[in-house]
Amino acid sequence: MAKLILNNVSKDFGTGRPAVSGLSLEVREGGFLALLGPSGCGKTTVLRMIAGFEAPSDGAIYLGERLLADSEKSLPPERRNMAMVFQSYALWPHMTVAENVGYPLKVRGVSKDIHRARIGEALDTVRLADYADRRPADLSGGQRQRVALARCLVTQPDVVLLDEPLANLDRHLRQEMEETFRDFHRRSGATMVYVTHDQSEAMALATDIAVMSHGKLLQVAPPEEIYARPEGRLVGGLIGRGAILSLALPDGAPRKIDWQALREGLDKPSPADRPMADVLVRPEDVHLSGEGLAARIRASLYEGERYSLTLELDDGQTLRAFSRHRPQIDEPTRVTITGAWRL
Structure with a gap:
């Protein structure tokens, strides 16, 4: 694994105002960064540029010494060794849990022995080993989300990207899943970037929080620091x-x-x-x-x-x-x- 670096990254869709403007930050290896801000602040655009779904208009994105994207070229998503979890779980309803988790390995042509071992390890990590033969319709919303996390793990990604993954869950299940995400991060050791507009989620989960507004980065700091020493009126009003x-x-x-x-x-x-x-x-x-x-x-x-x-x-x-x-x-x-x- 390596440090994820965004150097003066911008994205302009030609609407008159950049969606992201001059954003620079580093996500430490094995860290858990929450991108926090109101709807329309640019946080999902940042996540999509990291994933390779959007190319930056300016600046550059690196994973360690490896250039992922700049204004002239951009590696496609499948060559970045990243995994993404969306609001919708995007599970195949006709496949079992094990088949859903192992699908990325099947596409890559991984051997059966490695395929079986990685599925077992991933399901153990999210505590779903006993559910391998069930189908998504037989699972709760929280269990489906854990299947999506396990599917991320089988490819052994350098970075896991999460786009408001708890937005569709009720309050009780969100609290339960926060514990799951903390455990997932601890057990997997993966670098994680998590988009949310919910400051309580960000405070509960992240090792660092990056606060955004109108496409700009306002402050990056650990939760305790950003709560006690916010920079500016907007950060002070948004956090806590x-x-x-x-x-x-x-x-x-x-x-x-x-x-x-x-x-x-x-x-x-x-x-x-x-x-x-x-x-x-x-x-x-x-x-x-x-x-x-x-x-x-x-x-x-x-x-x-x-x-x-x-x-x-x-x-x-x-x-x-x-x-x-x-x-x-x-x-x-x-x-x-x-x-x-x-x-």
Whole structure:
């Protein structure tokens, strides 16, 4: 295996705005990268260029030292040693599970002994060895998805590409399949690129998250870093929950802001000559406290183990917070904020 590298890649379909513009990133060997962003941001186009279904208009794609594509030439998909899993499982209904999994090997003319051994290994990896003789109609949606994963593995690909593979599953089955994907990645050691618009999926699965918007790459970082230290308002709003406050901060203020600086910025009128800063506040850092700033509870949503609150400060700005107890709407309260991040 080798590192997957996208160097200043662009794709223009001639619609007036590039679908992907100047995107550069590296997917480390054996890593699990989630391409995250809203619909139409270009993430599926990036995946299709990696797979070889689209050629870049500019830039280049490498797998280690091997050039896969640039603006002048592009290796066809079958010569890239990659496997792809789609939203629809694309299983042959008349074939058994083992026949579906082994079909790529049959096309390649692999010998029967190797064919049988690889099918067994792939089904073991996705824990479906006991289902080898069943047909897709006899399986659940999650089991069909695991058959599609096993079919990827038999060719021993350098990279596995996944295009919103959980989009057609219900919430309970998605959570179950997230565990399957984590286990699949750990057991197979494959490099994986996963397209999703669901930030909770990306946070749960990936070793790194690449956030995209309007065809551009905004930030690449591990989930913990991108949650705690997002770059820019769009990334801060897309990853996790929270509120973005606007307040005046002194020149040279650090990115990580403590309660004293926050209170001063919110409690006093903003100097006219001081620029305003966007500050991200996560709900777990907001605490109802008699020593804090005046606020009013504007909304409450019960989430099972807690209530999710929307709070309004005296200046009209809003915060998100959690509470173990049911509050009264429009009830006055006071809040302290234990930390925040300047975007």
